[in-house]
Amino acid sequence: MNNQTRLNERWPGRLALMVAHCAGMVDLVALPVWVGALISHYGLTPQRAGALATLFLLGAVAASLFWSPRFHRARPALVAPCGFALAALAFVGLAGTGDFALMALLHALAGAAAGSALSMTHGSMGRSRNPHRMFALAGMALGVFAIAFLGLTPGLVATAGGAALFLVFAGVMLVAAAVAAVAFPTGDAAAAGTGHAAAPGRLSTAVWFAALGIACMGLVQAMLFSFLERIGVDRGFTPAAVTGVLIALGFVNLLPAPLAALLQRRWPARRVVLGGPVVQAALALTIATSSGYLPYAIAGALFAAVMIFTHTFAFGLVAQLDPGGRALSATPAMLMVGAAIGPLLGGTLVQHAGYGMLGSAAVALAVLAVYCFAQAGRHPATAAAPT
Template structure:
């Protein structure tokens, strides 16, 4: 039986996290391809991405409360397999209705697989450290994906993007079948946790804050490539920015793991949405390449770094793993709204409107994080466990 503390178990969780969080890496290429290669307007392209993310929210919300009752390996394997099939289907059609159905199915399947992945990490012996590790793996994946995929799409056409997604999901399905682990602190038989205690109230403030940051992340990231293209920065320059973004993403999760006991999680969470919103303002309003490139290169890193600290703090507040099995829901509830909201704002008011929206949403996320307990408070539930 594979454990989360074993090398195969950690490797399986890394692969599952990379596949499940593909939107965090791929949204600029994804939405850009739908606009540039499929001829969709920003609102339509945003809607397709929203359908994927909304499907993940539905699946994660349904699965998280019964996380302790399901077969984690079976859900992960089946979820990634269905997602692979859905994306492969999408690669063979240009009809909007078919693409919409494929995005929704892939989102639900991916959300289910990612829920059991994050729930398993949350119930490991060192959730903050392990989440930092899978986050670092996502950074490596981002470098490869963002360096290779835009040239492939340019050379072979839009459908190759969905073929790449299908391949990523298929690899995750195989690895999950062979090595998906059982948590180090696995629950006993299902009936022993038939009536789990309610989650601490503070957890909901953390969930709301992360959802707000997820909304800003996806709203901005979806149009990061397009705003550069429409400002005339050129494919080579924008691809270079995306690769730089991927390289930068190698470090925030590992840095967050190293700083776990040195930086108060509550302070990190309060700074995260403020910095994120300011970067959006720069990205969406800069007419020069240099400020755009600098802000875009570190944009995703802010979310990764902040979310790693949020994951560790929420794992302390809720030891059952149910809250963090809902990580896809908390991230993607906001993220699901982001592409369609961003597309609507861009279509109606231009790219600058995304900066204004980011400031307003960031203020709401900050208000939520301010309601979290002081750093010492999360230890109390551990003592009660």
Template sequence: MRPDTESRRGRAALMAAHCAGMVDLVALPVWVGVLISHYGLAPQQAGGLATLFLAGAVLASLVVAPRLDRLPARALTALGYGLAALAFATISRLPAGLPMALLHALAGVAAGAALSVTHGTIARSARPHRQFAAAGMALGLFAIVFLGATPPLVAAVGGPVLFVVFAGVMAVAALACLLAFPRPAGDAALAPARALTGAGPAVSAARPGRLSPAVWAGIVGVACMGLVQSMTFSFLERVGVERGWSGGAIQGVLVALGLVNLAPAVLAAVLERRWSARAVMCTGPVVQAALVAVIMTVPWFPAWAAAASVFAAVMIFTHTFAFGLLARLDASGRAMAATPAMLMTGAAIGPVLGGTLVQTAGYASLAVAAAGFGALAVACFARVPQSRATGAAALRHAA
């Protein structure tokens, strides 16, 4: 019998699937760094390969999300992560070139389809904020292991081992999904649990064919934050290397980043009913842009290390609140099934945009770009209602 989203087996499978699908949120500095230092690619080319993976995930999410309730969730997640594992295993045996680029795109399509179903299932759980926070905690633990073990392994064995690690992560997720991917909670199960959290009926429940303007605004805001995250994170390691800081010092900061990443999901779960989701969403892009300014313009190691250590945590914390609020505004799960598209539309542009800016205008130009996209994100999040009553009124007005 298939477990549900509230069972231990079901939660474990969702956590494993989330970690594999969100690997870019953890791995981009190492990923782009390996492509530059071990494969001899220019920053723009290295960012472009990461962009191909992310663009593939966006495309898959856009196809899967509208069809979420008609797809075999367990089969699709297991197959998606299995194909991604095969693609990365093949990449590990190839030199830089067109086949590697095509396989990056294929891996993105496969992982993105699986992640879309994963997030849609989390969104249709009884407590989507709490469930997404738990997945974020798992991602934090994964980050500690990955960032602590992978760079030394790459240094000892060579760049291709990174893609072997990616293949292993995807294979573990595929097995977990095959054995225990849960069925989503039905509407009858959702109602009492969401009533306890103040979620009530979804804004778009009366009109399942449409997403409200508020949900669309939230989607664009998350995409803007994802763009800033990937644009900066892709060159987090490289800016430290170019400033002459030792590899050991940079590695220590990456490990610290993984440790810090445990905190935001825990805090988001604790503060779910105490802090306004809308206020968190409007503050997150401002803090994110300020950290980018420090990382890319301040040539003082302690300041860079402090900003770099908490940088990803801001995205995780803000996105957890955004996920919970938008899931309440759209109980169908379709909007949150498009989470890979939200995050990775921006994230897909980020590495290649960041590489282009670095090559043409230097690292400081990333801070300017982050400020602009941060302002756009705040403007979008300001349109998302905190209460279901406000959201319902906005939907009726739009109709």
């Protein structure tokens, strides 16, 4: 770890990071139900529903950009539980209002609070002995969480209304706050006493290219995923059939993180991040243009898994480029600056050009992502062996 504060790794701390990752990355699992509930239960247009999800993600981006340059002197074990607790309060407020302006404000506040906690989580993962493996463990936890969330929440929202969704979110954040308060890991005291982590250098150009590549994939993920449920409904598939795709997606999401951990030393991260955007765009194009249920179902079930698998390798890649954790504390900004644009952009394209335009936009963004990852892969640090 080269004079950086190394994470004090014990299993309670790892489990706390896994729970915090699930809560902070709830959008990666919940966007179809989230946007669908805003449209069907609150009567919002696709554009306005997407805008609310965008405000949550923009809040997370702003928080990540605030904390990233300050991560080396922050107290993650304090910021993380406080952030999740504040997010829980914001979601409780959302469950009690239907006023669009107030909903917009509370979405932004919830995003900023959860994004602060997630920045501390990912920055702490970056200080672990093997960031790639730690992120893969968190991805496995997210897969389990996705099964539970997507198996239970759509039916609950259908019967109890949109407010139930926000109460579920509040419960998720409250659990994460409690776990983080009890077990969130701290830096190793001996390493912290050296003082070397107090003055990080400038981030390399390769890190910025990698960040932009991740942002492009996050944009495609959010843009398509936000409307996965609505695409199925508007094409005449039964609610049970669409819910079946979401449940299948949850089970499929169990696979990419452990697979990424197994392949860490076999597949070079540079090649994985080049292929990920291409596969993601192909699935997005299938979802956006196919009129048959089988192609829609297969592509929909696999769609999020590509992001989880590729992002695990990208996380390890950035950890090699900046082992102190500062760049990785900006992971929410890398991922969510694209994801923040996604729901609003997707809603605008759907409202004015139809679902097919989502596929075309995904292909264009994949080209940009491949270029950025190719530039990041030219940095000599990417050839280093995993720690």
